[in-house]
Amino acid sequence: METTQLPHWRRNIYLFLTSQFLSGITSMVVQYAIIWYLTKQTGSATVLSLATLLGMLPMVLLSPFVGPFVDRLNKKLLLIVPDVVAAAVAIVLSAVGTLQTTFPLWLIFISLLVRAIAQTFQMPTIQSILPTMVPSDQLTKINGQLGMVQSANMIIAPALGAFLFALVPLNFLILLDVVGAAVGISLLLFVRIPEHPVIDEPVHVFSDAKFGLTRLRHTRGLWAITLTGAFFTLLFMPAASLYPLMTMGYFHGSVGQAGLIEVVYSVGMLLGGTIIGVFGNWKDRMPPILWAMLAMGVTFGASGFLPGNQAGFVWFVGLNTLAGVATPFYSTLLMAMIQQSFPPEQLGRILGVLNSMMSITGPVGLIFAGPLADSIGVEKLFLIGGLGSLVCGLIMWLLPSARRYDRTLQQTAAPLTTEDPTEIDA
Template sequence: MTKSHTNFELKNWKKNFYLFLGGQFLSGITSMVVQYSIVWYLTKETGSATILSFATLLGMIPMVILSPFVGPLIDRWNKKKLLIITDVIVAVFAIVLSIAGTVSPSFPLWLVFISLFVRSVAQTFQMPTIQSIIPTMVPDSELTKVNGQLGMVQSANFIIAPALGAFLFAVIPMNVLILLDVFGAILGIGMLLMVTIPRLVSEGESVHLLAETRFGLKKLTENKGLWYITIIGAAFTLIFMPAASLYPLMTMDYFNGSVSQAGLIEVVYSVGMLAGGAFIGIFGKWKDRMKPVLAAYLVLGLTIGGSGLLPGTDRGFTYFVMLNTVAGFATPYFNTLLMSMIQQSYDPKILGRVLGVLNSLLSITGPVGLLFAGPLADKIGVELLFVIAGAGTLICGLITYMIPAARNYDKELQKRVNQEL
């Protein structure tokens, strides 16, 4: 369904793809270290929950608002140049912020916020660009595995970046630490220049943003099974986000834990995600990928909901650690397998437009959930919020199973793909 639309020779795809993946890892890890450092700087300097919430929203808003309009541009522009340009822009703002922190005793908050916003806009372009590049670089039969490997890289970043960022934040001045972004951009761009990314016939065509955004939405809604899976996934994000954003509060308030214990939960969840991504990357050749997606809903619902039913004791915290390791393992399945199905469902020359709409739909419910997280936790207790999130996740999985077009989507997709081979 995809490779027939490119002239790219796939004989040596592994070397090409893993060079690309390595560059994204190096660029991503340095960027995340700087991101964590900025958040810790804001925490240390302001101690304000409002400032931190605003910084979090700045990281989400561009994805929600811009994603539908970014898709048509990604389909039309040279993807390698787009990744390079966004890396360069982030690096330039890192240099500006570093200079500002050097010439004044503290970083101007307005400049920090602008820098965070620019980083988020760059990510809004980079994520769907990478997602749309992958199906042009690897054989169809390897899509699920390589998406699992990409998930592994992202999970590894989540594990390494907080610890490395905390260490560097303690020993390196913030104005110097920010320049790590520049180093990462140089490494990432250098490796990207050695990668072959196939050109598509849609590149260079004129862009009509509103019309093409509607086109992306139309293509997604026409594909009924995928549309149902997407809408239910957005509902899952809305239900799950309040609990996900309050893990530190659950650890420190409900279990009376320490900051290090709150960090432990983040680490074990990320380790679980890494293991889940590794499992997909090694064994990810399911004939029906909806089965592991439905299993992931079940596991997440039981583990997250079960976390809210634990006693607020040391033993309860031990079980909390165990449950969230399992929850972490289940987390990559939905996004990774959904992405593989989408990449096989659409021609690469229109994939950016579809992904733009899809990413916006899956992202828009996150900020909405965050707005209700604090007030809800204060009113009913953070542990009950976990129970609600678990129950809601199980309901989302059940609804997906009860809709034949969603439940059988991958089986029908594989039939179409095999017929076209």
């Protein structure tokens, strides 16, 4: 499916990636600072779990209804307005923290919820505009480079956040979000984002969400991949949410070592994203996806067999670096396939439904993570996550519609029609 190719598209897309990097890293620094403040002030696992759920629920609950707006409204505004709203809330939070000795917990939760809602609008918008900004044969590489930007944020933000959290009072540190939003928006104003005629059509939230689900359900192969991916998230999320407990509880490590695990995983993701960004022109992207699920399964599963001492922790660091390298080959290549499977003017509605389905199992897994870890041991959750990844990879490989999906997609010369949910036979 050919996309609109802008003049000087490389300069345009790299300006866009730069704006996302600068606004993203400041936002993540503030996010880490808020979580560390909650940890320091409350020491409550319940409070931290609630904060995590507030960050996930908008993606689950609102994504199907956000998609229609992504397809209809001006996409540049959909990137700018959430940043402005989040910055305004940050100013209010900073002012309250300056006038009082502590931050009200309810206001912090509202701030986290607003930030999550902003991301719920921005994520499908970014995913849907990439195919319109670059040539189709470069889409996988550009998705890899976007993954590099996000991984770099995940590497730099914890270290920078810890440094600033120790030096700058939180009421002033929160204002860094405002600075990042201002810089990111300023750069975004110079980015050209193609719009489609559908921008003027009225929004019918429920029927549009149903349309996105119908298109996805009738795309054989991709529908099977989506359901398998949701099951994978359900089994994977409990272990992924308990990295600090694995490091500090099972391996008897320090807070610094818990941070090290986060960093090495992000470094691995940056390396994987770099490989995709440089060499990402596979004729069939399903084999790398399946190999990535195998690698994640082996590394996570092996972590469950490690001894609970510092020698085991050293192996844990190495295994998580490898898991980080494998992760973009699953998430990035899958997103590139989805973007090429539908016309750009439908992507918002379809990605809204798909993001919700992929995310809904995360909170379910989180609900059971704590009790399971207490009853069977946190290391067993890594074993369950590893086996789950292997099972899901095997299911994808055994289903011909999923295994052959990308070959069929790339051989399909004619673009899909706008309103006819025709199946892709795979």
